[in-house]
Amino acid sequence: MSRDVSVAILADVHGILPAFEAVAADVEAQAPDRVIVSGDMVNRGPQSPEVLDAIHARGWEMLLGNHDDLLLMWTRRDPALPAGWFDDPFWASTAWCAAQVDAAGWGPTLAGLPMTTRIVEDDLPAVLVAHGSPRHYREGYGRHLSDAAISEIVEMHPYEVLVGSHTHIQMERRWGHHLVLNSGAVGTPFDGDARAQYLMLHGEGGRWRPEFRRVAYDRAAALEAFATSGYLGEAGLSARLYQAEVAVARSLLVPFQMWSETHDEPRDEAAWHRFRRTVGRSLRAPDEAGAAAVEASGLATDDG
Numbered sequence: 001m002s003r004d005v006s007v008a009i010l011a012d013v014h015g016i017l018p019a020f021e022a023v024a025a026d027v028e029a030q031a032p033d034r035v036i037v038s039g040d041m042v043n044r045g046p047q048s049p050e051v052l053d054a055i056h057a058r059g060w061e062m063l064l065g066n067h068d069d070l071l072l073m074w075t076r077r078d079p080a081l082p083a084g085w086f087d088d089p090f091w092a093s094t095a096w097c098a099a100q101v102d103a104a105g106w107g108p109t110l111a112g113l114p115m116t117t118r119i120v121e122d123d124l125p126a127v128l129v130a131h132g133s134p135r136h137y138r139e140g141y142g143r144h145l146s147d148a149a150i151s152e153i154v155e156m157h158p159y160e161v162l163v164g165s166h167t168h169i170q171m172e173r174r175w176g177h178h179l180v181l182n183s184g185a186v187g188t189p190f191d192g193d194a195r196a197q198y199l200m201l202h203g204e205g206g207r208w209r210p211e212f213r214r215v216a217y218d219r220a221a222a223l224e225a226f227a228t229s230g231y232l233g234e235a236g237l238s239a240r241l242y243q244a245e246v247a248v249a250r251s252l253l254v255p256f257q258m259w260s261e262t263h264d265e266p267r268d269e270a271a272w273h274r275f276r277r278t279v280g281r282s283l284r285a286p287d288e289a290g291a292a293a294v295e296a297s298g299l300a301t302d303d304g
């Protein structure tokens with residue numbers, strides 16, 4: 001008879017060390033057979049090198065996410081990135097995080113990471129894990145993914161179970177005999193629940209059973225690190241928006257960026273307040289630590 005196995009899949013830590021440490025403790029308490037850190041270890045948050053150190057110290061395998069790749073592209077001034085970004089104050093947070101990761105010597109390790117990995121165990125269906133989908137690291141499994149896209153993915157990659165991340169929202173979806181799962185995010189969940197999220201897969205009786213886990217962590221420490229690291233002071237509006245995303249557990253920066261591009265608006269603080277008034281995006285935090293950070297940020301005031 002085959003033994004039961006378990007595999008932890010966590011992703012989107014985004015340089016939020018206290019969230020990672022809490023998830024790591026929760027994972028270690030369950031002693032899974034394998035742990036996969038499925039991309040976006042870095043960028044957005046202030047502690048990218050510390051997160052990479054903490055993953056490396058545990059010997060856990062990593063996959064490449066779009067943010068890990070973005071920092072590599074930034075450091076080598078890759079021509080695939082718009083040339084205007086390098087001098088745009090809005091991208092100072094990316095420059096700051098890229099410099100940290102580069103100075104700590106993590107570039108070659110990140111550059112060597114695979115895009116996908118398989119989980120192959122006796123008497124269990126094979127699982128394919130990628131940061132987004134196996135065909136692109138920014139194609140996350142989520143509500144917006146069309147039936148046609150899922151159909152194409154499982155046709156190209158006929159695994160019974162496919163696991164992705166990237167959207168920062170946990171998801172389970174059946175597609176024929178396929179099971180499509182999203183691990184959610186450790187560092188910056190976007191569903192309004194501030195707890196760190198990850199996925200534990202349990203192989204039992206010839207099938208995989210997903211368990212979506214949520215772990216409370218020291219939110220005040222995570223939010224304070226944005227200031228004490230120098231990140232908030234040195235990287236400007238985008239660092240403040242990333243801190244606010246952690247505070248409210250919602251996506252803010254990318255919607256603002258897309259709105260500014262569509263409406264030909266600058267990406268500065270006054271435009272941020274126009275965006276908030278127009279789109280009505282809430283900055284209500286789910287806990288006291290988040291509310292205090294939003295209050296201190298000035299991003300929720302209406303006098304911009």
Ligand SMILES: [Fe+2]
Nearest residue numbers: 012040067166
């Ligand atoms: Fe992410």
Ligand SMILES: [Fe+2]
Nearest residue numbers: 040065066166
């Ligand atoms: Fe991502």
